[in-house]
Amino acid sequence: MISFNLLVLVSLGYVVFLFLVAFYAERRAARGQSGWLRSSSIYTLSLSIYCTAWTFYGAVGYAARSGLEFLTIYLGPTLVMIGWWWLLRKLVRIGRSQRLTSIADLISSRFGKSTVLGGMVTVLAIVGTTPYIALQLQSVTQSIGVFAAGSGEVWEASDFNGAAMWVAIGLAVFTVLFGTRNLDANERHHGIVLAIAVESVVKLVALLAVGVFVVWGIAGGIGPTLALIDASPQATWAPQPSRWVGLIFVSGAAFLCLPRMFQVLVVENSDERHLSTAGWAFPAYLLLMSLFVVPIAVVGLDIMPEGANPDLFVVTLPLMQGREGLAILAFLGGFSSATSMVIVATLALATMVSNHIVVPSWLNSRTPGAMVSGDVRDVVVVSRRVSIAVIMALGYIYFRLSGGGTALAAIGLVSFAGVIQVLPAMVGGVVWRGANRWGAGAGLSVGFLVWGWTQFLPSFGVDAALSRAVFDVGPFGIGWLRPLALFGIEGMDPLVHAVFWSMFLNTGAFVVVSILTFPNPLERLQGAQFVNVFDYSSGARTWSQSAAQAEDLLVMAQRILGGAEAQGLFQAEAQAQGKAGFLPDVTPEFIGKLERELSGSVGAATAHAMIGQLTEGQMVSVDDLIAVADETAQIMEYSNRLEAKSAEQERTARALQEANDKLTAVSIQKDAFLSQISHELRTPMTSIRSFSDILRDGEVEDDARKRFAGIIHDETNRLTRLLDDLLDLGVLESGQVQLNMGSGTLEDILDRAVMASGVDQDALTISRRRPNEAVEVYTDTERLAQVFINLISNAAKYAVAETPTLKIIVRQLGGRRVVDFVDNGPGIPAESQSMIFEKFSRLEDEGKAGGAGLGLAICRQIMGTLGGDVTYVPAQGGAAFRVTLPEAQSLAAQ
């Protein structure tokens, strides 16, 4: 047998190792190298504090007594974890956005930052957790006792007590050292988290090692193990439906409500996405932890002597088989399970006690309105450290009082059923905006009372806390109040009975009272923030106009956050407001932000109360809430308008861009035109000059003289036409044109235009539909004819088809009379279509057009002056111009 001293030495070595691990993690984090400390595997492993000594030792005992029922304790959390998308995701998001420090803080913060509710949850958590801590101490000392007995020492009760005390002190030191280093409970405790992650690996490896040894080392393989199970006292499995469902529910709910679980699930969570990994990895961890429980129990029952404690099979089986190394590993596994649970539970409880009981009382004890003096940090840190010690002491005292006799699983379930009384308020608070603090308070009180009466007090046994008479006939003879048969319903399983009635009455009170009472504005605000957490990015404002001075706020913030941090916060805010220095404007938004920062250290209720002292209680009112809602609506509308405006501006910019392109093109064309026009003017001028020179010098034959004079005449005509066009355009553009209004039929005008254009009938076939053209128009017929002439001669010039044709179609279109001129030429390329009506524009600068590119510009000017329009119609199989006649005139014509 191994010596007892060796065991103590190994344990001490393990403890030192854990301290080093925690120190290492803190050092890394302090140097900003927290990378893998925040990984999802560390997160998943830290969740395994759910598996305490109750799992490590107790599950085997449970299985030895009740078969497969022990699995319910792990199936519940499995359900919760694989359903993380439903609830955990929301809790984690809320925890981060509200900077929650504990489950009490969640309830308090949700229900209007109520100090009373926070205190109630804290008390409930302490009552529910203390027995559990005692249980861990007991399991550690019992397992030490096994080794002591093995090495021949006989342990007295005092030895057990002494061992338990040393373990408790060691754990308290560890927790104080790594749990209260920084005040901000919302910051991650890297040291503790890494230490418990390591411990969770140790306990898994230990339990698997024992399991493998038992199955393959003792039983002789899987088949024989199954046969052994079938031959054991637990061979048949007939689950009692109410217990099976009830226990799955209780364990799943406890997984969410246990203060230590909330600590690792929500408070220590550094990244929401870790949940998706934990969603499958943690169930896998639980599966592995439970895998060998039944084999160990069955083999233990088979080969251990009658009366051996099945709770200790994990250690005693290897010891009995002479596997001392394995036994020590198993002991370390149990030790890990117990210590990691105690550390986190104590830390979570201490945060709750200090934030929801000590600091609020300390603030209350001062004269209202007086400024908080002294360093609050010290108060908080000291209260947290003292709380750790006190909670540990409570656990130890409970251990001493209970005498360590009860089966481990029984305490576990009583504790679970106690803490899940928070469930209705918690779930209701995050999914139902109508839940309020009266409802939450009523639900918690009723649930707590019913649990205490039906389960907690009876758990001490008959004639311990409650007398036999109370069990049999009820208190004061009131039969329907019997603790195990509430309302006279007998025969229920005691656990199911307690859980059912406490949860039913708790939820009922919560819902009914919430419906009947009215929440205060802050609650309504927080309710909206919690329930719709995915719609809000950060906290809405909780303060209206404030009388607080930035300097006072800075003084207070420094006392809680510490000098450097508070100054940094204020400076950043001032900078964001565009101010230099440390003092920003005290806006409601800033106060809200500051309050959230503070609540990460001292909890929502305390932070709110402290700020309330400075702002003289000018909290948000219903009117403010409605104003905020209006503001939100206004902001939405404003942003919509901005959006529309920006679209409009985009369109304007596009139009400007187009105009600019056009201007550039025009300017280029103008330059081209100037050289063109000088060319145009120069060519006739040159010929006129040279021919007139010849004529002046005489000695020219008669027919040659005639020909030269003819050339001079033609060239002069060309010049005149060019100048006429330019003058015409000038007049039209200046708007000083005289209109000679008169009536005529379109047919006449077109006839005249065709005639005047001088187009050779062989060169261009013009197809018309004369019946359509019998339309009387009242306008300046001369000008209209000019437009037509231009278009017809354009067609003659550009329609370079084999048999050029021009269709002139008159029709009614959308109430207006239009005349289309469609030729069968090549048409006008799309990129030029916007340019053709500009002055001086010509498609190609081949001189064949013969004009100066003014024709279409004149047409547009004329039609504009007449009140009509001329446009280019693309995709008609050639160039197509549409003349829209003036409206009034066409009406008059009908």
Added chain:
Amino acid sequence: MTRPDADQTTPEVIVRPGKRVEFLDRASYRQRRMRDAARILPVFAAIMMVLPLMWPRGSEGQSLTSNGMLYLFGLWFVLVVLAFAVSRVLRTGAAEDGTGQVRE
């Protein structure tokens, strides 16, 4: 022949913010369905965990602990695999639809 519109201006499209999108592309659609899977998985799990209560338990051989054990651990294993599959697909999707954390 379609009649061309001489005055062609692009119709105004103003996308209002905060409106629900009716139809999604394939990737987003897959994400939504995976979320449905993530929601339905625990419901399925709960039903399967309660299932053994309905097993026939007439004779000794019908209610063996070993059978129950095989069933429950088998179920557990399947659930872990399913949760793993869902989380693989959901993991990348968390950030892109606005559920990603906005840090202050």
